[in-house]
Every structure is written in structure tokens, then in C-alpha cells.
Amino acid sequence: MTVMTLAGAINAGLRRALERDPKVVLMGEDIGALGGVFRVTDTLQKDFGGARVIDTPLAESGIIGTAFGLALRGYRPVCEIQFDGFVYPAFDQIVSQVAKIHYRTEGKVRAPMTIRVPFGGGIGAVEHHSESPEAYFAHTPGLRVVTPSSPAEAYTMIQQAIADDDPVVFFEPKRRYWDRADVQPDAPPDLDLYRARIVRSGSDATVVAYGPMVATALAAAAQAETEGHSLEVVDLRSLSPVDFDAVEESVRRTGRLVVVHEAPVFAGLGAEIAARITERCFYQLESPVLRVGGFATPYPPAKLEKHYLPDPDRILDAVDRALAA
Known part of the structure; x- marks a missing residue:
């Protein structure tokens, strides 16, 4: 057992996914040298390089659109949206394109991509930095929507989300990023991603x-x-x-x-x-x-x-x- 914060557990899960599959790439604003605003991606660009941990322009629609194209070519992109309130510029890409491609192609094309979104309140943030938009995405057929509540869940669930062949919106409870608990890094998931x-x-x-x-x-x-x-x-x-x-x-x-x-x-x-x-x-x-x-x-x-x-x-x-x- 290792004691981790929830943010640290997601970092460890992303690291494991990057190690296991060379097709996994991370994309987002300031996720490289800075390690993200919550430091969830800290040290990953240093260890895996700028071609796999990519600092993007400040353009959420562009991030999702680029990731969607990568997913169609066999990659498994993991996009970070800095804050929940910033996801709306990418909403059209997610619900109109990403969510529908499998159905639109009669099952011939899939979009194995993960969209990480810190969500919820409790951190004293300014406007547009505390939202709970999960119902919008859960209402959209073709999207999987999940959220962990503890470091152990975060560690396994992020890896399961990345391995899924369907697009997954991965909501991260930002007020719990610094909660600490035991995580067993080598243990296989004991529960399906979509089970309570x-x-x-x-x-x-x-x-x-x-x-x-x-x-x-x-x-x-x-x-x-x-x-x-x-x-x-x-x-x-x-x-x-x-x-x-x-x-x-x-x-x-x-x-x-x-x-x-x-x-x-x-x-x-x-x-x-x-x-x-x-x-x-x-x-x-x-x-x-x-x-x-x-x-x-x-x-x-x-x-x-x-x-x-x-x-x-x-x-x-x-x-x-x-x-x-």
C-alpha cells in the first residue's frame, strides 16, 4: 500500500497508462512543464517527452477536435480541461462529433478518448471555475461519464477509462484532490468501471x-x-x-x-x-x-x-x- 492524494493517484494512473501503451498521449493547457493547474500531470512531460504530454493552445474546442482526429487514427488521447467551466467551448465537439461517431458509422469507427474535467466546488474559486455540468454529458447517448471519489478509485478508474474503446468523460472532484488514502498500485481493478x-x-x-x-x-x-x-x-x-x-x-x-x-x-x-x-x-x-x-x-x-x-x-x-x- 502507498498513501496518495487523489491528484497523485490520477498522476500515477496516467503514468501507468503511458508506460503500457505507446498510443496514449496527454493533451491540455499547461499540463507539461507546469504539470497542470492542480499538478495532476506533474513530471509526466519530463519523463515521457513533449510528443506524448502536449501543451496545447488555450482553445478547448481545438483540444477536443485534435484529440478526436487522433482517436480516429488509433491513438488514445487523454485531454485535460483545466476547469469545469471551460468545457463549454468544446461542448459541440464532444456531443455532436465524439459521442456520435460510433453510431453514425454503424459501429465501424470508435473514438477511444478520455476527457478529464475537474468539477464541483469547495475550493473558493472565482466565476467559471466551479461548476457541476455532469448532467449535460450523461444525457448524451454515446458518452460514458464517470467520477472517482477516493485515491484508490481514481488510480484504477483513470486507467480503465483510457483503455475503454468508447469516449469517456472523467470528472475529477477538485475539492478532493488533496484527500489522502491508501492505494495499492499493483492490484488489478476489483470492479468494472461502470459498477457502483x-x-x-x-x-x-x-x-x-x-x-x-x-x-x-x-x-x-x-x-x-x-x-x-x-x-x-x-x-x-x-x-x-x-x-x-x-x-x-x-x-x-x-x-x-x-x-x-x-x-x-x-x-x-x-x-x-x-x-x-x-x-x-x-x-x-x-x-x-x-x-x-x-x-x-x-x-x-x-x-x-x-x-x-x-x-x-x-x-x-x-x-x-x-x-x-
Whole structure:
């Protein structure tokens, strides 16, 4: 076991992918000598050269368009979008071209590329540097969308994403970049990239979260235990496809479900999960599925983000309402 930060685990996973496959190339703004704004790619250009770790111009559409062309020629490009709010200039390339090429060619052409996007809040950033745009991409057929919640998950999931023959949008919870935990570098992945994981067992209610909110959900579960309630926490990991079977199995045991994400509640991923689980578990649910998320406002200034982001108290309030129903 090696103790790593989540950022360091992604760096180690990228390094392993570069070592294993000469067709893997990294692309992004300031990812070379600087190592990226969060230093996720630190030392990789020094060790693998400027032809495989490429500093690009400040042009997100150009980064994705160039990577798409490389993917069509057999490479496995990994693009870094510096901040979540910067992905929108590349949105057309991603949803109109990258996502559709496999379907458009009747399965003859694939685009094995990974798009890394730091996302979410909690770091006191300025405007356009804290967003939760995952629902846009999860809504787009042809894209895989995943997010790790811990260093161990980040290390294996980035390698699995790069090895996938489909385009993967890899959302990295920037507020968790400096969280530390054990990572076993030589261990093979113990879970498919698109499977959810139960990170805490419980019996009274299921709390589903992903990315930055998993740690918050675990904190809420620990607090609930002191009050005599047992919460099961499910880390979704994959946002498209969603492992509904794992969520259903948990809800059939607990009878209640609370879905948590930083993105606004309206039309967020929680709405789809609530609808699907209500269909699947109608007779097992003891109360309506509840959602906890951001408010229907643009992401607020840094001084107000603590009021915007879900915290353990907001999760526990939803749990209390579910248990009282």
C-alpha cells in the first residue's frame, strides 16, 4: 500500500497508462512543464517527452477536435480541461462529433478518448471555475461519464477509462484532490468501471452519492449512527451508464432512498435515479425518494458556496424526512 492524494493517484494512473501503451498521449493547457493547474500531470512531460504530454493552445474546442482526429487514427488521447467551466467551448465537439461517431458509422469507427474535467466546488474559486455540468454529458447517448471519489478509485478508474474503446468523460472532484488514502498500485481493478460500490453498509435508508459528495455522505452516515440510524452509502462511480441494479438492491434492503449531488436538483441526475428506483422498487419504498443538491441559481461567489453546497446537515434533514414518512 502507498498513501496518495487523489491528484497523485490520477498522476500515477496516467503514468501507468503511458508506460503500457505507446498510443496514449496527454493533451491540455499547461499540463507539461507546469504539470497542470492542480499538478495532476506533474513530471509526466519530463519523463515521457513533449510528443506524448502536449501543451496545447488555450482553445478547448481545438483540444477536443485534435484529440478526436487522433482517436480516429488509433491513438488514445487523454485531454485535460483545466476547469469545469471551460468545457463549454468544446461542448459541440464532444456531443455532436465524439459521442456520435460510433453510431453514425454503424459501429465501424470508435473514438477511444478520455476527457478529464475537474468539477464541483469547495475550493473558493472565482466565476467559471466551479461548476457541476455532469448532467449535460450523461444525457448524451454515446458518452460514458464517470467520477472517482477516493485515491484508490481514481488510480484504477483513470486507467480503465483510457483503455475503454468508447469516449469517456472523467470528472475529477477538485475539492478532493488533496484527500489522502491508501492505494495499492499493483492490484488489478476489483470492479468494472461502470459498477457502483457500497462504501458503507446500513439498514434504515440508502444514500446515493458520487464524486465529491461521497465523503459528505459518509460524514452524514457517521453522524446518523450517533443518533441511532443506520445509513447505507452507495458510491455511484458511473453516471452514464448508471448501475441501477446496485441501487435497487440496496433500496430493497433499506426501503428508503436519498440521492445527493452538488449540481442543482432540478433536472439533475438525482431525478433520473429517483424515477427509475420508484419504478423498480415501488412496493418496497417506505417513503418517497428524496433529493439533496445545489440550488437553482448560478454557482455563487466563494464566500457563499458553503451555503450552496450540500453538507451533512442537509443530508440528515432529508433522511429524517424519509424516516418520518
